[in-house]
Amino acid sequence: xxxxxxxxxxxxxxxxxxxxxxxxxxAMRRPxxxxxxxxxxxxxxxLARLEAQGMVTSQVIEQVDRPDKKLYTITEAGRxxxxxxxxxxxxxxxxxxxxxxxxxxxxxxxPEKALTLYRTHEQLHQAQLARYEQIMAEYEQEPDxxxxxxxxxxxxxxxxxxxxxxxxxxxxxxxxxxxxxKRGQDGEP
Amino acid sequence: xxxxxxxxxxxxxxxxxxxxxxxxxxAMRRPxxxxxxxxxxxxxxxLARLEAQGMVTSQVIEQVDRPDKKLYTITEAGRxxxxxxxxxxxxxxxxxxxxxxxxxxxxxxxPEKALTLYRTHEQLHQAQLARYEQIMAEYEQEPDxxxxxxxxxxxxxxxxxxxxxxxxxxxxxxxxxxxxxKRGQDGEP
DNA sequence: AGACTCATGTAACCAGTTACATGATTGC
DNA sequence: GCAATCATGTAACTGGTTACATGAGTCT
Numbered sequence: 001x002x003x004x005x006x007x008x009x010x011x012x013x014x015x016x017x018x019x020x021x022x023x024x025x026x027a028m029r030r031p032x033x034x035x036x037x038x039x040x041x042x043x044x045x046x047l048a049r050l051e052a053q054g055m056v057t058s059q060v061i062e063q064v065d066r067p068d069k070k071l072y073t074i075t076e077a078g079r080x081x082x083x084x085x086x087x088x089x090x091x092x093x094x095x096x097x098x099x100x101x102x103x104x105x106x107x108x109x110x111p112e113k114a115l116t117l118y119r120t121h122e123q124l125h126q127a128q129l130a131r132y133e134q135i136m137a138e139y140e141q142e143p144d145x146x147x148x149x150x151x152x153x154x155x156x157x158x159x160x161x162x163x164x165x166x167x168x169x170x171x172x173x174x175x176x177x178x179x180x181x182k183r184g185q186d187g188e189p
Numbered sequence: 190x191x192x193x194x195x196x197x198x199x200x201x202x203x204x205x206x207x208x209x210x211x212x213x214x215x216a217m218r219r220p221x222x223x224x225x226x227x228x229x230x231x232x233x234x235x236l237a238r239l240e241a242q243g244m245v246t247s248q249v250i251e252q253v254d255r256p257d258k259k260l261y262t263i264t265e266a267g268r269x270x271x272x273x274x275x276x277x278x279x280x281x282x283x284x285x286x287x288x289x290x291x292x293x294x295x296x297x298x299x300p301e302k303a304l305t306l307y308r309t310h311e312q313l314h315q316a317q318l319a320r321y322e323q324i325m326a327e328y329e330q331e332p333d334x335x336x337x338x339x340x341x342x343x344x345x346x347x348x349x350x351x352x353x354x355x356x357x358x359x360x361x362x363x364x365x366x367x368x369x370x371k372r373g374q375d376g377e378p
Numbered sequence: 379a380g381a382c383t384c385a386t387g388t389a390a391c392c393a394g395t396t397a398c399a400t401g402a403t404t405g406c
Numbered sequence: 407g408c409a410a411t412c413a414t415g416t417a418a419c420t421g422g423t424t425a426c427a428t429g430a431g432t433c434t
Binding site: 005009012016032033034035036037042079082083084085086087088089090091092093094095096097098099100101102103104105106107108109110111113116117118120121124125128142145147148150151152154155157158161162164165166168172173176177178179180 | 194197198201204221222223224225226233245255271272274275276277278279280282283285286287288289290291292293294296297298299300302303305306309310314315317323329331334335336337339341342343345346347350353354355357358361362365366368369
């Protein structure tokens with residue numbers, strides 16, 4: 001009956017240009033992987049549902065040297081539904097972070113092992129941040145708000161803020177753990 | 190066979206003190222709601238599993254004026270399993286953010302409606318930030334790293350950083366949308 | 379009278395992951 | 407020969423939500 005969030009994720013890609021299920025699965029890694037994710041096993045059935053709901057149409061494109069593909073195109077109904085959805089109120093989602101759950105019990109751990117965890121984790125976020133900053137560097141000017149590029153730009157903006165915040169927190173954790181290790185080695189100061 | 194992440198979430202609360210399923214469900218809202226969440230319908234079966242795995246033991250406490258309750262206590266095996274888990278490597282989780290998905294298609298929307306969405310969303314994060322800052326204000330000094338309070342403190346630290354970053358991004362979105370609205374009204378500058 | 383807290387469970391459903399299944403072409 | 411890319415699907419399972427189910431005591 002109604003379109004799922006995954007459905008809107010697919011529509012938000014199809015409104016930019018027609019794509020196959022395979023193309024959509026690739027787009028779920030890059031560029032929208034930072035804020036939405038889905039495997040092909042979830043995408044193909046969802047596309048069938050969207051078609052049944054009249055949100056998209058499909059046509060088979062015959063190809064030589066490669067398997068044929070089904071190109072999906074958004075309909076006017078699909079565009080209208082998406083346009084309406086993007087300004088509907090959004091609640092704060094229930095967060096689930098394994099690393100914060102681990103941090104909650106870090107007082108139980110050997111500081112040396114914890115240090116390794118947070119140093120490695122900082123590097124993961126640092127690498128992600130570097131990727132985002134590289135993409136950001138390619139923008140010569142702010143895209144106009146009515147251009148699809150603004151969507152990329154705005155989400156990238158948040159991605160950079162998110163990763164910077166995470167890196168800062170990992171560093172803080174590492175500092176805390178190092179402080180503790182030094183005190184433990186030197187005797188209480 | 191092995192303990193699920195939810196299982197570790199429950200153990201991380203039970204290692205601090207014994208609790209009932211009801212108590213654990215409450216703790217899932219406050220204090221650990223920011224980084225982990227579960228309903229009672231998920232908690233009760235998971236406690237049974239943890240008991241079968243020897244991670245916790247239970248005893249029925251008879252109460253007058255209130256229903257009896259089952260108090261769960263962590264075992265030495267449970268404590269060891271948790272202690273080991275907290276320093277095991279954690280990967281970056283696949284993110285799913287509905288508000289960022291909406292931002293990705295904001296170029297389709299009427300700017301007035303989008304403004305309402307991001308102003309409201311900013312207020313939600315601002316309110317959350319205020320709650321965290323109030324709790325933080327109650328710490329007179331940094332807890333020792335080997336005290337359970339350090340777990341609360343470290344996760345709170347990240348919570349504050351997270352909310353500040355989100356508030357800043359929402360403001361940036363609002364500014365972008367306001368810029369656009371003014372230009373649209375005054376003619377292109 | 380109605381809502382809230384304490385207290386514990388089960389059942390049906392939905393979303394998402396992992397694995398199964400197939401097959402041609404290109405590059406190392 | 408082996409892995410990767412292109413291409414589309416299904417099946418089994420896990421994690422999580424919503425709803426069903428019951429019942430006493432307290433507060434407004």
